[in-house]
Amino acid sequence: MATGHHILVDDARQVRRARYPKWVLFVVPLTALLIQIYLPLFETLRFVSKIDLPLLVTIYFALMSRSQLRGLAIGLVLGLAQDSFSRFYIGMYGLCKTMVGYMSASVGMQFDVEHPFVRMMLCLVFYLFHQFLYWVLQRAVLDQPVGFNMVGEALLAVINALIGVAIFHFLDKLRVRE
Amino acid sequence: MDSFLHRYRNVSVLFVAIVAQIAAIAWQVRQDNDVPLLRVWAVSAVTPVATAIENIRSSAFGIFGDFFAGHGSRDETRTLRADRDRLRLENQLLKDQLATAQQANALAGFAKQSPSKMIGARVIGMTTGMGTHSVLIDRGSFSGVEKGMAVVTPDGIVGKVLQVYKFASQVLSVTDAGFAASVESQKNHTRGVMKGLGNSSAKVDYVPSGQKVDVGEVFYTSGDDRVFPRGMPAGKVTSVKDGATFQEIYIDPFAAEATPEEVFVLVDPVHQQIPEAPPPDSPVFLAPDTQTSADTPETPSKGTQADQLVDQYKKIGAAQNHEFGQGATVPNFNLKVPGVNAPMGSAGASGGSGARSASGGILSSAAGSVARAATGGSGIVRRVPVAATGGSGAVHIAPRPVGVSGLSR
Numbered sequence: 001m002a003t004g005h006h007i008l009v010d011d012a013r014q015v016r017r018a019r020y021p022k023w024v025l026f027v028v029p030l031t032a033l034l035i036q037i038y039l040p041l042f043e044t045l046r047f048v049s050k051i052d053l054p055l056l057v058t059i060y061f062a063l064m065s066r067s068q069l070r071g072l073a074i075g076l077v078l079g080l081a082q083d084s085f086s087r088f089y090i091g092m093y094g095l096c097k098t099m100v101g102y103m104s105a106s107v108g109m110q111f112d113v114e115h116p117f118v119r120m121m122l123c124l125v126f127y128l129f130h131q132f133l134y135w136v137l138q139r140a141v142l143d144q145p146v147g148f149n150m151v152g153e154a155l156l157a158v159i160n161a162l163i164g165v166a167i168f169h170f171l172d173k174l175r176v177r178e
Numbered sequence: 179m180d181s182f183l184h185r186y187r188n189v190s191v192l193f194v195a196i197v198a199q200i201a202a203i204a205w206q207v208r209q210d211n212d213v214p215l216l217r218v219w220a221v222s223a224v225t226p227v228a229t230a231i232e233n234i235r236s237s238a239f240g241i242f243g244d245f246f247a248g249h250g251s252r253d254e255t256r257t258l259r260a261d262r263d264r265l266r267l268e269n270q271l272l273k274d275q276l277a278t279a280q281q282a283n284a285l286a287g288f289a290k291q292s293p294s295k296m297i298g299a300r301v302i303g304m305t306t307g308m309g310t311h312s313v314l315i316d317r318g319s320f321s322g323v324e325k326g327m328a329v330v331t332p333d334g335i336v337g338k339v340l341q342v343y344k345f346a347s348q349v350l351s352v353t354d355a356g357f358a359a360s361v362e363s364q365k366n367h368t369r370g371v372m373k374g375l376g377n378s379s380a381k382v383d384y385v386p387s388g389q390k391v392d393v394g395e396v397f398y399t400s401g402d403d404r405v406f407p408r409g410m411p412a413g414k415v416t417s418v419k420d421g422a423t424f425q426e427i428y429i430d431p432f433a434a435e436a437t438p439e440e441v442f443v444l445v446d447p448v449h450q451q452i453p454e455a456p457p458p459d460s461p462v463f464l465a466p467d468t469q470t471s472a473d474t475p476e477t478p479s480k481g482t483q484a485d486q487l488v489d490q491y492k493k494i495g496a497a498q499n500h501e502f503g504q505g506a507t508v509p510n511f512n513l514k515v516p517g518v519n520a521p522m523g524s525a526g527a528s529g530g531s532g533a534r535s536a537s538g539g540i541l542s543s544a545a546g547s548v549a550r551a552a553t554g555g556s557g558i559v560r561r562v563p564v565a566a567t568g569g570s571g572a573v574h575i576a577p578r579p580v581g582v583s584g585l586s587r
Binding site for chain 2: 030033034036037038040041049068069072076080081084085086087088089090091092094095098099102137141142144146
């Protein structure tokens with residue numbers, strides 16, 4: 001966990017790249033996608049569709065990898081996979097998540113990404129950024145008359161951030177111990 | 179140059195990735211096509227897992243969930259508890275089987291009643307985004323599903339097939355912001371275009387301000403879009419506002435109230451009549467099962483109302499030994515022929531208005547066939563409003579079958 005109350009990187013340990021077993025890199029994103037498409041089928045679990053699990057997984061692995069290329073790659077792959085299940089053209093989620101992955105990894109090199117507050121703020125900001133970028137693409141590229149509900153999205157960003165912190169904590173357990 | 183690329187390698191890769199995806203989107207928009215291979219890979223990777231989970235859930239979870247939740251009292255003896263649990267498990271199993279059988283019967287009844295040729299499919303996934311709603315079903319090109327086919331349940335229209343894979347298809351939901359279908363209101367026969375709004379409701383566009391639409395009125399598909407056959411329930415009007423040119427009409431789609439577990443893909447859609455709206459204060463009764471009634475007129479063959487009328491006239495002509503196209507004589511079309519345009523047992527009485535009695539016969543026959551279909555096998559009795567039509571006893575066909583709400587999750 002975080003050392004003291006510092007949120008900026010001040011320790012060599014904090015800039016070290018986290019390692020994971022290979023199966024984690026396949027199973028976790030696949031599970032996130034499955035949950036995203038399967039659980040909303042049930043009336044009581046419909047809210048799951050509002051939680052962008054592939055985005056949270058992208059942010060987590062990008063932050064922890066501390067490599068812009070790795071972040072970009074995971075964002076690209078998860079985004080394209082999510083695009084495959086959406087009705088829109090391939091590349092919409094891919095583009096947004098590529099950006100988020102790259103930027104998360106860039107930020108991960110500056111902050112102590114194991115600090116829960118940092119994680120929460122990053123999830124919140126990147127969720128809003130992702131939704132805004134997607135909305136821009138929908139309007140600009142696809143010419144869809146879709147509105148951007150700022151209050152609703154802000155509320156969802158907070159919920160996603162809180163859930164993100166919990167998921168990140170769980171995913172930390174899957175790291176390879178050094 | 180090498181050092182420049184090395185220095186800006188990450189940004190360069192990001193730039194390439196973004197440009198490539200923008201180019202891909204632009205290409206898809208221009209070609210009105212997408213990159214099917216990526217979708218096939220992703221859907222092929224997820225579909226078997228989702229199908230397996232859904233099969234396990236539907237067959238086992240209900241039984242064992244209730245079984246384990248049922249354990250309780252510590253005061254009972256171990257033997258009694260074991261017996262109780264065994265009986266409870268058996269009971270749950272039987273209940274589950276009964277529910278499955280009832281559901282299957284209801285679906286079979288719908289499939290039998292509808293003249294359209296359809297394929298049953300199970301919903302195995304759902305995708306939602308900003309203003310987008312679509313579902314994945316476990317039938318694809320292998321089962322004969324094609325892009326653009328209509329997807330319905332007994333409750334109403336669900337959506338249309340957007341993408342087809344070998345063993346799965348993606349269905350654009352009626353609530354999706356990109357969905358559109360031509361519809362017609364039941365009572366005032368007002369036509370418009372139903373559009374999804376990206377949330378759980380939809381609106382009907384392009385209805386001029388002068389035309390009458392009531393709150394609570396039901397919209398049916400009009401068949402103009404060549405996707406949905408005429409006569410499928412679409413939704414009920416929740417609010418109507420007058421606009422400058424067009425009215426703002428919001429409706430609650432019937433099939434979107436809860437995500438259905440099972441749906442039908444219309445492979446060969448056939449138009450049906452939009453049922454007439456019941457009079458506001460008409461009494462309602464449970465229609466008798468016409469399957470056992472001997473004096474029910476013969477069920478008309480499939481086809482349009484004109485086809486049925488031609489068929490009826492042929493039979494009336496045949497009853498008078500008249501051969502159409504031979505000679506200049508005209509048969510008496512007002513003649514009541516038992517089993518054709520009059521109940522069995524009555525004969526020869528000519529009605530005051532030939533046209534009215536003829537159409538009355540058709541309505542009776544149709545109502546009889548619908549009631550048979552609704553009760554056949556499933557035990558479902560449909561509520562049919564009474565509407566006297568010149569003493570013929572003809573009834574309006576009920577708008578849609580009831581008793582199939584158990585389809586929804």
